[in-house]
Amino acid sequence: MQYPEPIAKLIESYMKLPGIGNKTATRLAFYTIDMNEDDVTSFAKNLISAHRDLHYCSVCGNITEEDPCEICRDTTRSQDMILVVEQPKDVMSLERMNDYHGLYHVLHGVLSPIEGKGPDDINIANLIKRLQKTPAKEVIIATNATPEGEATAMYISRLIKPAGIKVTRLAHGLSVGSDIEYADEMTLLKAVEGRQEI
Amino acid sequence: MYLSELQLDHYRNYEQVDVHFSPDINVLIGENAQGKTNLLEAIYVLALARSHRTHNDRELIQWNSEFARITGIVQRKTGHTPLELIVSQKGKKAKVNHLEQAKLSQYIGQLNVVLFAPEDLNIVKGSPAVRRHFIDMEFGQMSAKYLYNISQYKSILKQRNQYLKQLQRRQAKDLIYLGVLSDQLAAYGAEVTIARREFLQQMEKWAQKLHQEITKERELLTFRYQSQIPDDQLALDTEGLYQQFQTLYETQQSREVEQGTTLVGPHRDDVTFLVNGKNVQSFGSQGQQRTTALSVKLAEIDLMKEQTGEYPVLLLDDVLSELDDLRQTHLLKTFQNKVQTFLTTTSLENVKKEIISAPRVFTVTNGTVAMVTTEVN
Ligand SMILES: Nc1ncnc2c1ncn2[C@@H]1O[C@H](COP(=O)(O)OP(=O)(O)OP(=O)(O)O)[C@@H](O)[C@H]1O
Ligand SMILES: [Mg+2]
Ligand SMILES: [Zn+2]
Numbered sequence: 001m002q003y004p005e006p007i008a009k010l011i012e013s014y015m016k017l018p019g020i021g022n023k024t025a026t027r028l029a030f031y032t033i034d035m036n037e038d039d040v041t042s043f044a045k046n047l048i049s050a051h052r053d054l055h056y057c058s059v060c061g062n063i064t065e066e067d068p069c070e071i072c073r074d075t076t077r078s079q080d081m082i083l084v085v086e087q088p089k090d091v092m093s094l095e096r097m098n099d100y101h102g103l104y105h106v107l108h109g110v111l112s113p114i115e116g117k118g119p120d121d122i123n124i125a126n127l128i129k130r131l132q133k134t135p136a137k138e139v140i141i142a143t144n145a146t147p148e149g150e151a152t153a154m155y156i157s158r159l160i161k162p163a164g165i166k167v168t169r170l171a172h173g174l175s176v177g178s179d180i181e182y183a184d185e186m187t188l189l190k191a192v193e194g195r196q197e198i
Numbered sequence: 199m200y201l202s203e204l205q206l207d208h209y210r211n212y213e214q215v216d217v218h219f220s221p222d223i224n225v226l227i228g229e230n231a232q233g234k235t236n237l238l239e240a241i242y243v244l245a246l247a248r249s250h251r252t253h254n255d256r257e258l259i260q261w262n263s264e265f266a267r268i269t270g271i272v273q274r275k276t277g278h279t280p281l282e283l284i285v286s287q288k289g290k291k292a293k294v295n296h297l298e299q300a301k302l303s304q305y306i307g308q309l310n311v312v313l314f315a316p317e318d319l320n321i322v323k324g325s326p327a328v329r330r331h332f333i334d335m336e337f338g339q340m341s342a343k344y345l346y347n348i349s350q351y352k353s354i355l356k357q358r359n360q361y362l363k364q365l366q367r368r369q370a371k372d373l374i375y376l377g378v379l380s381d382q383l384a385a386y387g388a389e390v391t392i393a394r395r396e397f398l399q400q401m402e403k404w405a406q407k408l409h410q411e412i413t414k415e416r417e418l419l420t421f422r423y424q425s426q427i428p429d430d431q432l433a434l435d436t437e438g439l440y441q442q443f444q445t446l447y448e449t450q451q452s453r454e455v456e457q458g459t460t461l462v463g464p465h466r467d468d469v470t471f472l473v474n475g476k477n478v479q480s481f482g483s484q485g486q487q488r489t490t491a492l493s494v495k496l497a498e499i500d501l502m503k504e505q506t507g508e509y510p511v512l513l514l515d516d517v518l519s520e521l522d523d524l525r526q527t528h529l530l531k532t533f534q535n536k537v538q539t540f541l542t543t544t545s546l547e548n549v550k551k552e553i554i555s556a557p558r559v560f561t562v563t564n565g566t567v568a569m570v571t572t573e574v575n
Contacts, residue, residue, distance in 0.1 A: 111375065113357050118361075118364070118372065119372045151375075154382070158374055
């Protein structure tokens with residue numbers, strides 16, 4: 001027996017999501033049929049709106065409803081400081097800290113030839129263009145402390161340092177409030193190596 | 199430290215056994231396929247929560263059983279500790295002192311073992327890749343820093359090889375990025391090289407001493423670390439080695455792009471073992487090669503003693519029959535009264551009995567273990 005066409009189509013749609021196979025998609029599709037009409041309507045609306053109303057900021061690459069984004073339009077933020085991160089969610093976490101008042105640049109990934117990501121495949125060209133237009137005093141690179149994150153940081157630094165821009169790397173090591181007892185040996189080692197004079 | 203007692207439940211061909219061991223030498227005698235190696239493997243698994251023979255834990259469970267259980271009591275200078283390891287279809291559970299450990303890393307280290315099995319001859323006879331793997335495993339166990347540096351090195355190497363392939367096929371052209379990868383590789387390569395140089399020196403010291411004891415001073419074992427860094431530059435510090443590698447990457451860049459792979463770095467290292475100045479892989483006799491492999495592998499016993507203050511337990515699988523009487527005698531004498539030793543053999547005739555003072559002898563027959571009550575002499 002075959003599923004009626006509306007269900008078959010819904011299953012097909014669910015299967016487009018990452019990590020969802022035939023079985024889960026079928027379960028979700030039948031669940032959706034039993035949901036009340038209002039919930040289903042707003043679910044459908046949210047799906048469309050997330051896609052239609054969100055864009056990447058043409059300046060910094062962050063997700064936004066309007067282009068340029070709220071942060072790029074905010075003239076009260078220091079315009080001569082750019083913090084470079086891997087993902088939009090990193091901007092969210094840093095903003096929650098409420099301590100940094102410069103601008104951002106989102107790379108959407110790191111350099112990784114194995115995953116087919118070369119210098120042209122992440123948002124680096126835009127960063128260079130941006131700096132040529134309005135040179136910043138300092139670029140802070142906050143990619144993760146993975147080998148790929150480090151390589152990406154070094155690469156960016158080599159591109160922009162010749163222009164006389166100060167490039168810094170966000171210190172990594174023990175996170176604030178984490179317990180030394182539970183930190184693994186390498187984190188500790190890094191923290192000790194990266195110690196700062198006070 | 200030593201293992202005073204071992205119980206097996208549905209482990210390989212053992213339905214259920216309970217054995218009490220001597221803190222000194224334990225001899226396991228049995229015909230082929232009776233369970234001698236299985237018993238040594240069980241001790242190894244109790245120590246490290248993995249087998250030396252298989253990656254598939256389920257193979258350890260007796261056929262048609264749900265789970266296998268190994269329990270043992272470890273005696274140390276500071277007291278005794280019961281250990282328990284359960285392997286089931288769902289995974290492993292490890293207990294120290296009857297308390298389940300959330301992480302295997304908290305469990306491992308309670309019982310230290312060094313195992314020598316016939317396949318370890320490959321340390322001498324095998325390819326450089328076998329030796330590099332051996333060195334990385336040994337040194338990684340001793341130093342978290344080494345483990346970190348070698349794993350970083352390997353993941354950068356993969357990226358760099360992939361990028362060199364893209365450059366070779368003209369799918370990429372950015373040489374600044376290649377330079378970044380070269381510098382990264384040079385930095386970790388320098389760390390790996392320095393650690394290997396230091397660890398190999400320590401290991402050579404102990405292996406040399408052992409080799410001399412086993413051969414009654416007839417043979418001098420030396421190591422030669424083979425790196426692309428010239429011998430006279432190997433003594434450099436991290437910064438110096440880093441610059442050496444950088445220079446090599448610069449001069450080899452066009453060749454590397456042409457071939458689409460990384461030609462320079464410690465992933466090309468090797469170590470040569472020399473007996474009385476001659477490369478034992480090319481010129482050594484079977485017995486010399488075996489003795490060299492033993493000395494190199496068993497150097498870990500003294501390294502562990504240095505690190506932890508206690509000797510590990512020594513497991514020797516099928517080793518004696520391959521050595522002449524003199525080498526057997528001296529191998530066993532070296533560890534007698536210091537290191538608890540388990541050795542397997544198919545017949546007592548393979549063991550020079552008079553050299554071992556009061557060994558505890560067990561016969562292994564089709565998954566059962568029986569202590570031989572009469573002392574051999
Ligand atoms: N999961 C298992 N369940 C039951 N029996 C097993 C299991 N795994 C292996 N065996 C049996 O264990 C026996 C091999 O035991 P082992 O390797 O210890 O032999 P051995 O005494 O060391 O022999 P040799 O002298 O040839 O090295 C084989 O007969 C094999 O069929
Ligand atoms: Mg065997
Ligand atoms: Zn923006």
